[in-house]
Amino acid sequence: MQGRWSRVVRTPVGLTATVLVVAVVALACLGPVLWGAGADAVDTDDILAGPSAEHWAGTDNLGRDILLRTLVAARLSIVLALLAIAIAVVAGLLLGSAPFVLGRHAGRVVTAAVNIAVAFPGLLLALFFAVVFGAGATGAVLAIGLAGAPAFARLTQTLVAGVAARDYVAAAGMAGVGRIRILFRHVLPNIAEPLVVNTTIGAGNALLAFAGLSFLGLGVQSPSFDWGRLLYDGIGAIYVNAAAALTPGAAVLLAGLAFNLFGESVAKGLGVPVGVGPRARASAPPAPATAPEPAVRDEDVPEPSSDVVLDVRDLEVTFPGPAGPVRLVRGVSFEVRRGEAVGIVGESGSGKSMTALAITRLVADHGRVDASRLDLLGTDLLAPDTAVRRRMLGTSLAMVFQDPMTSFNPTRRIGAQLAEVATHHQGLTRREAMARAVDRLTAVRIPDADRRAGQYPHEFSGGMRQRAMIGMGLMGAPALIVADEPTTALDVTVQQQVLDLLGAIREADDVALVLISHDVTVVGEVCDRVLVMYAGRVVEDLPAADLATAARHPYSRALVDAVPDMSTDLTKPLATIPGRPVSPADAPPGCAYADRCPLADARCRTEDPPLVADSRRHRVACWHAGEPLPADLSADDLVETVESL
Amino acid sequence: MSVSVTAPSPVRVEAGKQARPWARFAVRRLGRLLVSLWVLVTASFAMIHLIPGDPVRGALGPTAPVALVEARRQALGLDDPILTQYLHYLRGLVTGDLGTSISSQLPVSDVIAQRLPATLQLAVLAFLAAVVVAIPLGVLMGVLTRRGHGRRTELAFTTTSIVVATVPDFLIGVALIYVFGIRLELLPVAGNETAAAYVLPVFSLAIGAAAILARIVRVEMVGVLEADFVRTARAKRLPARTVYLGHALPNAVTAALTLGGLLLSSMVAGTVLVENVFAWPGLGSTIVQSILTKDYPVVQAIVLVYGVGVLITNLVVDVALALLDPRSTIREV
Numbered sequence: 001m002q003g004r005w006s007r008v009v010r011t012p013v014g015l016t017a018t019v020l021v022v023a024v025v026a027l028a029c030l031g032p033v034l035w036g037a038g039a040d041a042v043d044t045d046d047i048l049a050g051p052s053a054e055h056w057a058g059t060d061n062l063g064r065d066i067l068l069r070t071l072v073a074a075r076l077s078i079v080l081a082l083l084a085i086a087i088a089v090v091a092g093l094l095l096g097s098a099p100f101v102l103g104r105h106a107g108r109v110v111t112a113a114v115n116i117a118v119a120f121p122g123l124l125l126a127l128f129f130a131v132v133f134g135a136g137a138t139g140a141v142l143a144i145g146l147a148g149a150p151a152f153a154r155l156t157q158t159l160v161a162g163v164a165a166r167d168y169v170a171a172a173g174m175a176g177v178g179r180i181r182i183l184f185r186h187v188l189p190n191i192a193e194p195l196v197v198n199t200t201i202g203a204g205n206a207l208l209a210f211a212g213l214s215f216l217g218l219g220v221q222s223p224s225f226d227w228g229r230l231l232y233d234g235i236g237a238i239y240v241n242a243a244a245a246l247t248p249g250a251a252v253l254l255a256g257l258a259f260n261l262f263g264e265s266v267a268k269g270l271g272v273p274v275g276v277g278p279r280a281r282a283s284a285p286p287a288p289a290t291a292p293e294p295a296v297r298d299e300d301v302p303e304p305s306s307d308v309v310l311d312v313r314d315l316e317v318t319f320p321g322p323a324g325p326v327r328l329v330r331g332v333s334f335e336v337r338r339g340e341a342v343g344i345v346g347e348s349g350s351g352k353s354m355t356a357l358a359i360t361r362l363v364a365d366h367g368r369v370d371a372s373r374l375d376l377l378g379t380d381l382l383a384p385d386t387a388v389r390r391r392m393l394g395t396s397l398a399m400v401f402q403d404p405m406t407s408f409n410p411t412r413r414i415g416a417q418l419a420e421v422a423t424h425h426q427g428l429t430r431r432e433a434m435a436r437a438v439d440r441l442t443a444v445r446i447p448d449a450d451r452r453a454g455q456y457p458h459e460f461s462g463g464m465r466q467r468a469m470i471g472m473g474l475m476g477a478p479a480l481i482v483a484d485e486p487t488t489a490l491d492v493t494v495q496q497q498v499l500d501l502l503g504a505i506r507e508a509d510d511v512a513l514v515l516i517s518h519d520v521t522v523v524g525e526v527c528d529r530v531l532v533m534y535a536g537r538v539v540e541d542l543p544a545a546d547l548a549t550a551a552r553h554p555y556s557r558a559l560v561d562a563v564p565d566m567s568t569d570l571t572k573p574l575a576t577i578p579g580r581p582v583s584p585a586d587a588p589p590g591c592a593y594a595d596r597c598p599l600a601d602a603r604c605r606t607e608d609p610p611l612v613a614d615s616r617r618h619r620v621a622c623w624h625a626g627e628p629l630p631a632d633l634s635a636d637d638l639v640e641t642v643e644s645l
Numbered sequence: 646m647s648v649s650v651t652a653p654s655p656v657r658v659e660a661g662k663q664a665r666p667w668a669r670f671a672v673r674r675l676g677r678l679l680v681s682l683w684v685l686v687t688a689s690f691a692m693i694h695l696i697p698g699d700p701v702r703g704a705l706g707p708t709a710p711v712a713l714v715e716a717r718r719q720a721l722g723l724d725d726p727i728l729t730q731y732l733h734y735l736r737g738l739v740t741g742d743l744g745t746s747i748s749s750q751l752p753v754s755d756v757i758a759q760r761l762p763a764t765l766q767l768a769v770l771a772f773l774a775a776v777v778v779a780i781p782l783g784v785l786m787g788v789l790t791r792r793g794h795g796r797r798t799e800l801a802f803t804t805t806s807i808v809v810a811t812v813p814d815f816l817i818g819v820a821l822i823y824v825f826g827i828r829l830e831l832l833p834v835a836g837n838e839t840a841a842a843y844v845l846p847v848f849s850l851a852i853g854a855a856a857i858l859a860r861i862v863r864v865e866m867v868g869v870l871e872a873d874f875v876r877t878a879r880a881k882r883l884p885a886r887t888v889y890l891g892h893a894l895p896n897a898v899t900a901a902l903t904l905g906g907l908l909l910s911s912m913v914a915g916t917v918l919v920e921n922v923f924a925w926p927g928l929g930s931t932i933v934q935s936i937l938t939k940d941y942p943v944v945q946a947i948v949l950v951y952g953v954g955v956l957i958t959n960l961v962v963d964v965a966l967a968l969l970d971p972r973s974t975i976r977e978v
Contacts, residue, residue: 013804034842116681120924121914127690128783131936132695134703208813212918215815216933235819235922242823249816260811318791362879366793387884401880406873411895420891421881473882488671 020258023277028078029548031071039064039072042554050241058241059363060233063601069230070247076390077255079377080141080508081207087145088206089199091153100160100187101179111157117150125150126209130218137226144209155198157192197267204259206614211252228250246627278287294624309480309512310336310359313373317354317363319596325368326585328354330536336480337509343523343544345559346533347581355533356484356516360399377479394425400502402485406466408457414441414468415453421475444501445469461496470501481505520563524548529617532556535582538611552614552626555593591623598625670967678960685952689945690696690734694727704747704939717747738949744942747933753946754784755861757932761950763837764927767916770843771850772909778851780898786859787866787897788889802863802900809856814915818849818922835924846923848916854908858901865897899966906962910955 024408032039043063050058055065095114099107117125119142120314125147126140133139163169163186170181186599213219214228219433221606222229227248232247317329329351336342344352357363361381374381380394401407408415418440419433428436434453441449445465457465466486473481485496503526506513523530524547540553551557558577579596582588590607594600603623611621620626693700701717704710721744722730737743743753790799825845826834833842869875870893879893920929928947935943 075878083894085867086880103819112680116684119910120952120955121911123911123914123917124955126916128692128948129935131692131941131948135937204811208811212813216918216921217937218933231819238819238822239827242827245819247821253812253816256813257808257811261807276803306655307687360880362876364792390882390884399877399880401873401877403873407877409874409878409892409896411899412892420887424881425885436928469877472877492961 009266012241016262016592017258017265018353020254021262024074024078024255024258027071027074029075031074034129035068035072039068041065048237048240048244051243059245060244061237065245066230066241066247068236068249069225070227071359073225073227074229074251076220076224077207077210077228077252080137080226081144081203083141083209084144084198084206085148085203086212087142088148088152088202089144089195091149093156093195094300095149095153096156097160097183097187099157099184102166103179114150114153114157118154119612120150122147122209123212124149126213127218130213137224139222140210140213142205144213147209148206152202156191156195159194160187163187163190181205194267197263199263199379200266201260201263204256205265207259208252208256211256214633222443227255263607268582276513306373307338308335309338309377311339311373311375311515312359313371314360315355315371316369317351317358317375318368318602320366320371322587323585328367328536328584329358330587332531332533332536332538332582334531334541336512336514338479338512339506340529341506341513341515341527343515343517343530344533345517345520345523345530347518349581349583350532350533351536351584352516352518353484356399356482356514356535359388359514360397360482361591362399365598391425394421395476396479398470398476398478398481399467400481400483400486403489404462404469405457405489407469408465411455412461413454413456417451418468418472421472439466440471440474443474443495444468446471462495463497464495466490466498467501470498470505474505477509478511480512480514482514482516485518486515487522488518495522502526520547520559530560534577535587537592537621538619539593539621541611542547543617546618550618552618552620552621554597554599554624554629557629591621597629599627665966667779674960678956681956685949685956686735686738689949690731691950692945692948693723693941695766700939700941704941712785719866720745738847743946743949746935746943747940748943749940751837753942755922756943757928757946757950760926760928760931763925764916764929766837766843767846767850767925767927768913768919770847770853771916772912774847774851775855775858776905779855780862780901782855782896783859783862783901784866784889784894784897784937786863787893790863791867791870796878803860806860807825810853812853813847813918814853814924815918817852818919821845825888827878837925841879842923842943846925850912850919854912854915857908858905861901861905862897863943865901866893869893869896902962902966906966909962910958913951913954913958923964 010064010175014068029238041064044060047061047063048059049055052058055067058066060066064203083166095110102110108578129143129146130139133142146172167184169182170184210219210600211231214226215232217232220226220229230248231245231252234248238245243582252277312335313333315329315332316327318325318327328585332355334342344355346352358369363369369382376397379389408414415434415437417439419430422428422433422436423430438449438453441453446452446464447465459543460468481502487498490498497524502513505511515523515527524544527544530542531538532555534555540551540556542551547556548560551560562576576594582595588594588605590605591600591609594604599606609621609623611619613619614625647910696703698817701714702719705714705717718724722733741754743757745751746756786802789795789797790802822834822845825832832844833839834845836842874894875888916927917929919925920927921933924930928950932944934948935947943954
């Protein structure tokens with residue numbers, strides 16, 4: 001708690017606000033004591049004077065010093081604002097927790113009333129109450145307090161509902177603890193922080209609102225004076241002595257801002273939990289800032305031949321992390337030929353999706369992509385973006401994303417989203433482009449495509465959306481389709497349709513496919529070749545047909561073994577790979593898989609094995625490629641590991 | 646295949662589903678409007694009865710003769726049973742009879758008709774000004790401070806916009822009068838006779854709203870730029886302009902509009918203070934005068950007009966939202 005509060009003071013804005021709030025409160029306490037007499041000293045010889053050495057902000061129509069009056073007015077202004085906010089908070093808490101205490105039916109009436117009241121601006125409510133209670137300080141306090149209540153009620157309601165849904169509150173309810181008791185014991189303590197923050201901000205707003213009412217003549221009445229009243233008097237004399245209006249105005253502003261900014265800073269300081277979440281990584285050992293030469297500089301990749309669609313050499317993707325740059329992809333090289341289907345498999349975090357984004361140049365632009373070669377159809381993808389290159393990519397490279405639910409723009413019709421490709425890249429008119437879109441939707445087997453094109457994404461089913469996404473890629477004449485987990489978010493029955501569709505498109509137009517998946521079975525079924533990735537590197541590259549039987553890297557073999565099939569003994573626990581994937585932020589100097597590998601020895605932990613070809617169509621990065629796994633380290637040990645996790 | 650013979654055509658089922666949300670949306674929204682309207686009318690009727698003591702005695706002062714107070718009570722109908730008064734009030738509203746002003750003896754509807762246009766002009770112009778400034782600013786800031794970019798810019802913008810949004814519009818008005826009216830003598834500071842006279846009031850009212858709206862648009866824009874469909878738009882290799890304005894902006898604005906609606910309705914009320922700063926001949930100056938002189942029929946009517954203005958604003962925002970984002974109608978049902 002201590003640490004969190006001190007964070008507030010450490011930001012420049014927070015510090016300024018804190019100092020201001022303390023100063024304003026001190027002024028409210030001491031002002032009338034120190035200058036009370038001076039503020040009321042009438043000097044009829046010196047009325048409505050401008051600023052002078054004696055009266056820094058001039059005098060009012062009775063010759064009283066404006067500056068002293070402003071300083072003294074601090075107390076009344078603040079006390080009234082605090083009274084008003086207290087009324088708002090208490091009324092808001094009562095209304096806001098009523099649904100919880102009263103139960104669903106009676107609570108609904110209160111909620112509805114609050115919803116209606118919240119729709120009306122606070123000032124309007126304040127005017128309403130000012131009429132009822134009459135012009136004057138008491139009326140204004142009640143008016144501003146009650147006008148602020150609906151907003152607090154809404155806030156309380158939301159917060160209470162959030163806490164009430166938690167298990168321990170439900171448990172207390174089931175244990176027969178009374179609702180009021182639960183409210184005070186379990187609910188209120190948990191929502192105290194946001195309430196305090198909002199009360200602080202509310203105090204600032206009440207102060208400003210009070211000044212507004214007094215300025216209209218509906219608040220504090222003479223001979224009492226708050227800042228708003230001084231402003232009201234001063235504005236009448238603004239041509240004679242501008243300082244008479246500006247001085248109280250500045251005071252209101254400063255005090256209001258102080259409370260507001262203090263509240264905002266506290267909210268920000270408390271809102272960011274320390275030691276939780278991704279930023280907690282800061283304590284992890286820093287990633288090598290100066291990346292060592294890519295461990296794999298294999299010269300074994302054959303020179304590209306003319307039918308190479310995609311050529312990737314030494315691909316690196318780096319993101320800034322809390323402890324220096326993190327390499328998510330570390331020296332990946334492969335090529336894809338015309339009509340070829342290459343699968344990339346690996347666990348989440350292995351860098352496979354980042355590789356997909358890198359080869360399509362869609363890596364978020366604070367990430368860095370480097371490669372000694374990254375060519376699509378002979379065009380350098382690392383070259384700066386130009387209209388010509390955009391057109392080339394827009395028509396010859398298609399991308400299919402994992403989640404068809406979120407990958408379409410929800411505010412635009414499907415047809416228009418497809419047609420856009422053609423109007424931008426192929427110079428078609430809107431009408432021609434729409435006709436092409438309908439044609440493409442038909443091509444991806446969407447029934448009644450003409451009508452469907454006029455619908456919004458939410459009117460499509462998941463499988464249909466994914467097919468439409470593929471259709472979007474077919475607006476041009478793609479040479480390569482990159483599909484990142486295209487079936488993961490879909491029903492099993494729909495998955496096969498999408499895979500069949502991708503297969504059919506490949507056959508028909510000799511389109512190359514890069515299929516990213518964590519599902520070894522899918523990749524084995526669809527692809528010609530498989531790249532196995534681990535911790536940002538390709539650890540094995542082999543024909544898909546060999547994956548099940550001839551994989552040589554221990555990780556690939558473990559991946560294959562982890563897939564249950566018809567012969568799996570279901571009485572035993574399913575096989576898993578012991579340990580957890582290495583985070584790219586702390587990849588070890590040696591083989592990243594060493595910690596989980598049954599074959600690992602001292603060399604594996606110090607030296608990263610390069611990716612070398614051990615036959616014409618097979619590359620593997622392992623010092624112990626193909627060695628038999630220790631027989632005794634089978635299912636029993638795995639079970640132990642799993643249980644210990 | 647035999648299934649497709651017996652099962653209803655899937656197309657028709659979905660078409661029916663498609664038509665219903667809109668009807669349900671209309672019914673639900675209309676219901677809420679009517680309830681709010683009833684609450685508003687009842688509140689404005691109740692206002693005069695909630696005043697402690699005798700409102701007429703309060704208005705005329707302790708020295709007024711009893712006969713006059715009685716006559717005035719009679720004229721206002723305050724001696725009838727409360728239900729009769731309520732029905733009378735409702736009948737008056739339907740026929741456009743809002744009563745008679747105590748101070749000027751003019752029909753209240755005339756007062757409203759005379760004052761409303763100036764207030765409307767002020768509110769609408771200020772809202773347009775705020776939108777015209779805030780949306781481009783918010784989009785620009787969103788793009789500049791998207792994930793992994795412009796952390797300093799973000800801090801500067803956020804702090805500035807909080808400060809600007811916190812300054813109440815009447816204080817901005819006072820400062821503007823001082824700078825442009827008194828020191829520079831560039832612009833008129835009162836009334837609405839010339840086009841130049843609109844500048845300062847519109848500016849005072851718009852700037853805080855613009856700051857809030859720009860903040861909301863920026864936050865939404867930063868969020869939307871992370872969305873999958875923006876990546877899809879980039880995958881289509883659309884020019885950056887099309888990605889930002891064609892794909893990201895409509896989604897950012899949709900969300901911003903929800904909060905912007907609250908802003909617009911608070912602007913309706915914000916005119917009250919600004920009108921009083923600039924002696925703007927609208928409803929805002931009238932209601933304050935009427936509260937001070939206890940001219941209750943006028944106060945009741947103006948509160949009603951403001952309330953209806955707020956309700957209409959909220960309705961327009963909800964409908965616009967439904968048109969812009971077809972999901973929102975369905976999501977809420």
